[in-house]
Amino acid sequence: MINKAVGSWLREAGKKDENRLKQFLDKFGAIMPRVTLRYALEKFDKDTKEYYMSLKKF
Numbered sequence: 001m002i003n004k005a006v007g008s009w010l011r012e013a014g015k016k017d018e019n020r021l022k023q024f025l026d027k028f029g030a031i032m033p034r035v036t037l038r039y040a041l042e043k044f045d046k047d048t049k050e051y052y053m054s055l056k057k058f
Helices: 002-016 018-028 034-040 046-055
Strands: none
Touching: 002 018, 002 034, 018 034, 034 046
């Protein structure tokens, strides 16, 4: 449940400053929990989602 909340907060912060969210995801996207990353990426286009999900080492 916490991972969903954090992802939602990241998504909402990204509405204010998308570039800053992308910088954060570039730095931490590969190590954050999958659920958090998915929620943070909800509003991005398909190509951007695929890029950040590919950083994740499953």
